[in-house]
Amino acid sequence: xxxxxxxxxxxxxxxxxxxxxxxxxxxxxxxxxxxxxxxxxxxxxxxxxxxxxxxxxxxxxxxxxxxxxxxxxxxxxxxxxxxxxxxxxxxxxxxxxxxxxxxxxxxxxxxxxxxxxxxxxxxxxxxxxxxxxxxxxxxxxxxxxx
Numbered sequence: 001x002x003x004x005x006x007x008x009x010x011x012x013x014x015x016x017x018x019x020x021x022x023x024x025x026x027x028x029x030x031x032x033x034x035x036x037x038x039x040x041x042x043x044x045x046x047x048x049x050x051x052x053x054x055x056x057x058x059x060x061x062x063x064x065x066x067x068x069x070x071x072x073x074x075x076x077x078x079x080x081x082x083x084x085x086x087x088x089x090x091x092x093x094x095x096x097x098x099x100x101x102x103x104x105x106x107x108x109x110x111x112x113x114x115x116x117x118x119x120x121x122x123x124x125x126x127x128x129x130x131x132x133x134x135x136x137x138x139x140x141x142x143x144x145x146x
Contacts, residue, residue, distance in 0.1 A: 095124035
């Protein structure tokens with residue numbers, strides 16, 4: 001897996017490159033299995049984790065909640081929109097994951113299990129450390145008013 005991780009990391013190193021599809025297992029590995037220690041923030045649609053590449057470079061990995069997952073058409077439209085945004089003052093989308101697996105799940109605690117389709121939808125962005133966008137904007141506004 002180290003060789004494939006190197007391949008994915010190399011693809012993520014070029015900031016001008018088109019965002020790349022990334023395997024769920026790669027994102028799981030660089031976020032320490034989406035551990036709470038790697039959590040950067042939480043919002044209405046998902047949790048953002050710090051992903052540490054083998055080189056030490058950090059990326060932000062947003063794992064969308066299954067309950068808020070969009071249907072495939074909406075996810076594709078959102079992804080297409082994000083891929084078209086290229087500006088020095090906007091955090092760049094650098095990768096994404098759109099995989100589906102089938103897993104046995106307990107049917108509402110009944111003890112019965114069924115095979116269910118589990119979508120995995122993640123967005124990966126360049127990492128901007130230390131501050132939220134709100135803090136950054138608020139700071140700029142305060143500087144302007146002073």
